[in-house]
Amino acid sequence: MSQVEFRTSPAQYRHWRLDVDGPVATLTMDVDAQGGLVPGYELKLNSYDLGVDIELYDAVQRLRFEHPEVKAVVLTSGKEKVFCAGANIRMLAASGHAWKVNFCKFTNETRNGIEDATENSGQAYLAALNGTASGGGYELALACDTILLIDDRSSVVSLPELPLLGVLPGTGGLTRVTDKRHVRRDLADYFATKAEGIGGKKAVGWRLVDEVVPRVRWQEVVAERARGCAETARRLPGGPAIELTPLRKTVSTAWAGALAADQVTWEISYPHVSAAVDADRGVAEITVTGPSADAPASMAGAYAQGAAFWPLAVARELDDLILDLRTNQPGVGTWVLKTAGDASRVLCHDQLLIANYDSDWLAREIVLYVKRTLKRLDVTSRSLIALVEPGSCFAGSLLELALAADRSYMLFGVFEPDDPDEPDAGGPRATPAAVTVGPMNLGPLPMGNGLTRLATRFIGDPDALAAAQKAAGEPLGAEDAERLGLVTFAPDDIDWADEVRMAVEERASFSPDALTGLEANYRFAGPETMETKIFGRLTAWQNWIFCRPNASGPDGALRAYGTGKRAGFDRKRV
């Protein structure tokens, strides 16, 4: 398969229309059946594949940055009698396990982003089901704050995955039915075993939808409810829209980073983010560069910089890189995270955003976007190792990269000037590295579990958490950072190269599946939320079911679907 590209724009959409009318936007799903990302299937009945969801993700992002006036988004279908039939079954049946799982992860993240817009950004989503919403189609509706269903005696909502395909709804449906919509668990059980779905008053009575609306009043009621949402949604005031200009991205084979040049297969680079990929060893070295100047004195300066404003630019680049590597480089199992630049400039950009978080929509949108991008890292099935070296700027928002890592190494002292690994002995790398806790580490960027990365790190150890918080604002050398538990190990120049090399090589020698499971458990200490349940409990069960013979074996339900043959099950319960 060719490389999947996540960059797109409304002018390129094949499957969605975005119409804005004052405070109400309408996002219309009208999937081009011939527009599949990969040949071999038709996207009938508004079913979707990754390509359809990439456009949805783009639209959701643009609604936040390019449409500050929009307070309500109506999600509806351009087809007659069908809202959305969910993920395309033939696409799923033809896809490998890793593809399916990665696809579900991305669709989950987009749906969580819709909920984030509703909850934190004053942009409420309303699902206007003008036809049947089944499987992933209903799960998309579940991500919206309000669900209206047309009452035409045939349109229903359904989760037919279990009875028809022998798998689970894969994008949060089971969790949201009980934990968000509070459908009683026994009714939810019945619902998820009835392929034909539920509509009309019963759908309202069971809380599967909020309202059913007769066909004759459909347009009018949807418009009315959308206006109502827009009136109560609280979007912050602020300056003009920010255009999300095309991301500059190059892929080349030249590279002069810390990995020896002959190990690098290629480099992906953006203005502030780059990744050197060593495909043989399965390692990507990702470097995030700090701002080249101080932050503007006020948000007015940020508006003037637009999409080039450093925090926004970095979030976009990192977001695209994570998606690119996750989707296109499944064999690259370890990501080494580095930063380069001036910590004080990172912190003053952080400060500008935090000072305006409660009053300016753009400041808030950027912080929320950084939050979502870091969450993407948390659920990425790659080992994350942060390297804190002289010349780095792990401070505030960028310190989160080290806190998101499974493990971190911080150099004690500097690289010796005659160290052959050290190309730049006279520059900023002549000063020992420091990490700095800042206000961005103390609240605005929570993980999916609702806690900050610091609070998760020090779960059950309030003294350690308080000590780390108290150190906020001070650049901390390796000894202090290790003592405070902000980094894992602090070797000196003599041990550095060996320790780091061994950590990376060792990681590549372990079972990739076991690492995925280990990381998915360790990264989410403490409380679970709907979001972590979706990525943890639900996804893990789905992954297991996907690779069992009852689903994907020769007689499995996924293979049997549509053939007229009945699936053959091994009836033993596990």
Add this chain to the structure above:
Amino acid sequence: MSQVEFRTSPAQYRHWRLDVDGPVATLTMDVDAQGGLVPGYELKLNSYDLGVDIELYDAVQRLRFEHPEVKAVVLTSGKEKVFCAGANIRMLAASGHAWKVNFCKFTNETRNGIEDATENSGQAYLAALNGTASGGGYELALACDTILLIDDRSSVVSLPELPLLGVLPGTGGLTRVTDKRHVRRDLADYFATKAEGIGGKKAVGWRLVDEVVPRVRWQEVVAERARGCAETARRLPGGPAIELTPLRKTVSTAWAGALAADQVTWEISYPHVSAAVDADRGVAEITVTGPSADAPASMAGAYAQGAAFWPLAVARELDDLILDLRTNQPGVGTWVLKTAGDASRVLCHDQLLIANYDSDWLAREIVLYVKRTLKRLDVTSRSLIALVEPGSCFAGSLLELALAADRSYMLFGVFEPDDPDEPDAGGPRATPAAVTVGPMNLGPLPMGNGLTRLATRFIGDPDALAAAQKAAGEPLGAEDAERLGLVTFAPDDIDWADEVRMAVEERASFSPDALTGLEANYRFAGPETMETKIFGRLTAWQNWIFCRPNASGPDGALRAYGTGKRAGFDRKRV
């Protein structure tokens, strides 16, 4: 494989010694290497299989009922230099997927039971690691409140599953390391990738153990710490020990229940619990019979009845039945739950226990045992369908069976006297069924998520919860029970047989794996706890890893272990 038997007693133990010395008991693991449950492996180095864990479970139960004077339990090893090497690897490698998963589930439940004893029963467990504790051995220690490790320059604790076997620690290790012992996640990551383990001061500094003790002072310090635990543990006062006399259990082919006789393969019966198994259709019909008399006027009467006291007898029988069916009948995927008897007698037994829960150790032990048995039902990978018929006694503690079910049917009215399905038209079945909410439904029997089954059922719907609570004490007919959301459906005699038959047959037609995943998600709405994370997140990932080629394929790590061959991994991350 022959049927696994869960009933045992100290006189039959091959692997454990139980010594009681006043308030301190010592449970010594000394596994008979030749005593495996199944031929084909040797239980070297105190490694264990299901047979070893069945004895441990029995000992833990007897400590609670037969040793009311014991306030501290020292868990240690009878071997030199080794505490426990965890689950036997050759046993795991030779076992099928379903066996491995069921084995892990039972060991998890026993470890949760140890924590329940420490937390709720005033019996604190202290792990005295007189040698290395690796894998499941260390996980057993993690279930204890305090971990002492001998400091002999060789003994360590370790979780070598990932580096050596390409799987995860399967009995809660990953969850307890971070969420219980509060080991920092990056240190936990390092620990779980180091096959050689960690001992000495570093093990204390990282919180992996509480204390390391020099060999010369070992006996003395262990005894001192155990005395300390016993002094602070708060066990309730009460009457004499209750002997857990051998359970009476028969297996026969005769049966006269509601399933047609020719459908029944065999019947398992105890004095108060029976199960008619239809192996062809994959259904077991489980009937729990209420007390044959009112409860004694005080706990003195309960002490006099001993193990025959109805609530204790029922808990023991149901516990054994669940374990038996889970382990020996994996193809029986649907359990139909019924009760028979007098609801008021159930409620007066409940009342006696609740009135004495805070003052009498036996009352508390029985309630806690009922709680654990119901939790076993919650994590059982079988579809549970409750049938509420005339003559049943779904009240209080027995109503929990219906609330634990995935779905429930309650007959509206009675069976017509001329109904051929109705063998007993003139008896108690001539009166319509009722269900009764009682005090046992309102707190003492929480699920693993920390909520009552009622609160989980009505999560996010405080009005419905309040209405159900307000109805406590009233026998509720089908109409009221359905309106209050206590049962799922309330068909009348005309529809009953068809609806119930269809529900059961439909269940048997679905993918057993997808049902397991569905149920594991729906049953645990609301908050997650360490316990639900172990059964949900951790177990699901482990199950996935177990059945991936990287673990169990021809070149997988589980197969390669011990052969000197390196495992061959597909390096793609999923």
